[in-house]
Amino acid sequence: xxxxxxxxAAAVAGLSAAFAADPGEVWEQAVKAKGxxxxxxxxxxxxxxxxxxxxxxxxxxxNWLCVFPDRYFEFVGRGSGTQRAIVVDGSADRAAMDIxxxxxxxxxxxxxxxxxxxxxxxxxxxxxxxLKPQPVEVRHNILTVQAGGNSFKLFLNSxxxxxxxxxxxxxxxxxxxPYDYRLQRYREFQGVMLPARVVSRGRLEExxxxxxxxxxxxxxxxxxxxxxxxADGPEPWRIR
Numbered sequence: 001x002x003x004x005x006x007x008x009a010a011a012v013a014g015l016s017a018a019f020a021a022d023p024g025e026v027w028e029q030a031v032k033a034k035g036x037x038x039x040x041x042x043x044x045x046x047x048x049x050x051x052x053x054x055x056x057x058x059x060x061x062x063n064w065l066c067v068f069p070d071r072y073f074e075f076v077g078r079g080s081g082t083q084r085a086i087v088v089d090g091s092a093d094r095a096a097m098d099i100x101x102x103x104x105x106x107x108x109x110x111x112x113x114x115x116x117x118x119x120x121x122x123x124x125x126x127x128x129x130x131l132k133p134q135p136v137e138v139r140h141n142i143l144t145v146q147a148g149g150n151s152f153k154l155f156l157n158s159x160x161x162x163x164x165x166x167x168x169x170x171x172x173x174x175x176x177x178p179y180d181y182r183l184q185r186y187r188e189f190q191g192v193m194l195p196a197r198v199v200s201r202g203r204l205e206e207x208x209x210x211x212x213x214x215x216x217x218x219x220x221x222x223x224x225x226x227x228x229x230x231a232d233g234p235e236p237w238r239i240r
Contacts, residue, residue: 023135026143026156033160034126035192041129043192044068047217048124050209053197062209063234065217066120069130071224075234085228085236090117098228106227115179118148123165123181124194144168152179161186161193177202190215 031037048064061077070090077083082100088109089095095113096106121131133147143154155164167179182199192215200207219237228236 021138023138023143023145026138026160027133027135027145029160030143030154030156030162031127033193035188037127039191040125040127043125043128043215045216045219046120046124047214049212049214050198053208053210061234064120065219065235065237066124067219067221067224068121068128070117072116072120073223073228073237077234083230085230085232087224087226087228088113088116089224090114092224096227098230100230104227104229115148115150118150119165119179122147122152123183125192126162159186189213 031040034040045068046064046066048062048066050062050064052061063075063077065073072088074086074088075084084100085098087094087096090109093108094106095109096104098104118131121128122133125131127133131147133145133152135143135145136151137144141156143156145152145154151168153164153166153168154162155166157163161183163183165179165181165183169178180201182201183195183197184199185196186193187196188194194211194213196211198209198211200209218239220239223237
């Protein structure tokens with residue numbers, strides 16, 4: 001006769017298999033928790049204001065304007081005595097920069113800037129009208145998706161919102177630093193759940209920001225056609 005513990009273990013294993021999570025269903029739950037597909041797909045731009053969190057004043061204040069799917073402006077305030085403004089236009093394969101003490105220049109996008117075009121959508125929206133990640137696998141609360149040619153692990157909390165987004169380097173990228181974002185203190189901004197605290201971790205540093213947002217702010221599209229100028233301040237895109 002089969003011992004009781006063997007029957008119980010077999011029953012538990014059977015139940016686990018029967019109720020194994022489907023990656024597609026888990027993704028749908030996450031999209032719904034973020035605000036729903038219709039709302040997310042109607043977001044065309046996102047202004048992101050990041051200041052060093054009081055718990056750790058490590059890293060400069062940073063402002064981003066993300067214009068989906070392939071443009072963004074970034075202004076990094078004084079951290080180590082340096083400021084930086086960058087305009088990125090993915091369609092034109094053009095990045096232009098103004099850095100304290102360095103002549104302004106324009107060039108082609110780097111790999112990191114190409115990745116940022118995907119990360120801006122995945123980290124903050126999960127899914128957009130232009131980026132539709134493919135769910136691949138789910139284990140416990142970790143959902144693996146593919147987006148923009150890369151794989152990412154999304155660590156989901158009990159509300160199905162991502163509390164961590166971690167890139168999975170390919171074999172050719174095994175020596176590169178992964179993208180690692182911790183997302184905390186979710187709040188609703190115009191129907192979209194967004195993290196009010198973001199932690200960015202690298203190999204040698206960790207930055208903690210308190211974050212505020214504007215969804216679909218009015219902006220001047222000509223910003224992406226000209227050279228950035230630090231003298232214009234952190235929001236040269238804003239129509240006043």
